[in-house]
Amino acid sequence: MQLTGAEIVIRCLQEEKVEYVFGYPGGSVLFIYDELFKQDKFKHVLVRHEQAAVHAADAYSRSSNKIGVCLVTSGPGVTNAVTGIATAHMDSVPMVIISGQVPTAYIGQDAFQECDTVGITRPCVKHNFLVKDVRDLAITLKKAFYIAKTGRPGPVLVDIPKDVTNQKCEFEYPKSISMRSYNPVVKGHGGQIKKAVQMLLDAKRPMIYAGGGVILSDAADRLVKLARTLGYPVTNTLMGLGGYPATDKQSLGMLGMHGTYEANMAMQNCDVLIAVGARFDDRVIGNPAHFGEVARKIIHIDIDPSSISKRVKVDVPIVGNLPDVLDELQKLLEASAGVPDAKALAAWWKQIDEWRSKKSLKYKQGKEIIMPQYVVEKLYEVTGGDAFVTSDVGQHQMWAAQYYKFDKPRRWINSGGLGTMGVGLPYAMGVRFANPKATVACVTGEASIQMNIQELSTAKQFRLPIKIINLNNRYLGMVRQWQQMFHGNRYAESYVDALPDFVKLAESYGHVGMKIERPADVEPALREAFTKHKNDLVFMDFLTDQTANVYPMVAAGKGLSEMILAEEL
């Protein structure tokens, strides 16, 4: 049967079992929206700004492992989406972005709402396409979904000129796809895995360092099994939180710039390190030269060969899909005659417990001023540790990561790589669409939340009962912290003046607003929000300590064991 390009787009999305498309209409995508209007197999979520459409689709994907889809128009629709696309790309989130383009005959003519979409997005997508012939449309969309979710996942953009959406051709959705230029590795190299097993068994001071790859590939259960078999300590990166249960005794918590003392010390001093879906990011290992001062053997499992030996030279690289590699590793480990060196391991745990006894996350909650850490701790208690928590970017993000103990994967949704302020609210929306019954909290700050505050309107339209935990310190907190520590207390442009009354603002959108100013009110207010207002969006504006800093801290360019601890200041 002959279908128009617009009909083909809709049919392809239906074939891919898409549930939601996050988007915003405009001239170049009107034929697509017209077809979307005529169908009811998937729903469209109208956001208030294209950036939020991409963030919402991104979080939909992160919190469910389904592919997030968004639809934007040409020109400004695309450029608004770029921040969202780059955010997803840095964190390897599988997504498909469909963008309208001016008609093919107008391309290059500086037409109204024209931009070089493929050129602008090239460095921040896994791949992109410009479809100039309607006969290529179905296969291109099939490729887009395939590329997005296989190998190291990532966003794929398909740019479709308006005339293509109105031309007709025969439609058949390809059942499968093969590309001679794209064949991601799945199985790890057997010999390398064998070497890794021996190295793990020979370790005296072992360490498991698990990143976002564990979450993305749904390998958390395998990681837990491996860690339990070995009895070795585990640390998670910011992106990996929930990949290993934070409340487990083998968990050392998060490592890195704001990691725990025990995680960073163990990372620095271990003799065998196994990196699982992590990439030795600058915020994780600090100064690579300092990290390299301690001799240690490194095993690195990753689906992306270019992540291996990029910042740190490794001894046993294993390229492959984590669940497959971990299964194989587990099998060889269980079949092996060797066992971990119990005596060495006991000494290592004793050392780790000494580091733990520093209690590097301790803080003081007085009677007058609310400490931001306290709010997150109470949020954890009130939600029973079982909420989906999104965050924006800055101090509140670190406090959420440090004090909310994530025991399950896909519960912690944040922009780790690009560090995009403004993701929190659209992320919470995306999470709720993917998990319609879930408790969703967005931990944010008064600066970040204003970067996509217009989405309070979308949240109202779709009745999304998100709980916004606004840690309001009237500062760009992380900027202020760096200015205090490294720029002689000169707080250049980090004070946020002329804040809105968030309670009234929330109410004007039809939501519930609360202002919490005293420590004693924190827990009751949270309980009220999560019980009485269970079905409402509640904007909780917590006035918190203006001078609170995030500790421990490894300053930029410093080594992991050179942490600044709270008590030292």
Place this chain on the structure above:
Amino acid sequence: MRHIISILIENEAGALSRVSGLFSARAFNIESLTVAPTEDASLSRMTIVSTGSDDVIEQITKQLNKLIDVVKVVDLSEAAHIERELMLVKVRAAGKDREEMKRIADIFRGRIIDVTDSTYVIELTGNGSKLDAFLEAIDRSLILETVRTGVSGIGRGDRILKV
């Protein structure tokens, strides 16, 4: 270290910019880059000359392989290979210089492919240093214009880069 990297890539619009964009985005260096379709019109072959430590070259090949359109990547300089570059030089060739220019072109096995009363265009093929040597050998003040293609390379013997 100087490396010659050969790439087979899907011959599609924007393929070149994916590769050149990768080099600029990751601060890799390009000395020269040549590209043209192969005998199979669906594939283009690129030759990139780059310099960098072994770690950098390893990253370059990994990052190139990661591009969805790239079918194969080979570091030609890892083993025996041949490299050639084509140069066209327009020189002033009048009076006493006319004979001398022809003589030097012959020594370098260059061919004169365009002649006017006062100029020659000389075509010269070889590796980069041969082309450099030719430019050194002639009187600099007589050079009107030069154009070089950049290096093309191919493996010796059984080393074959093909899909």
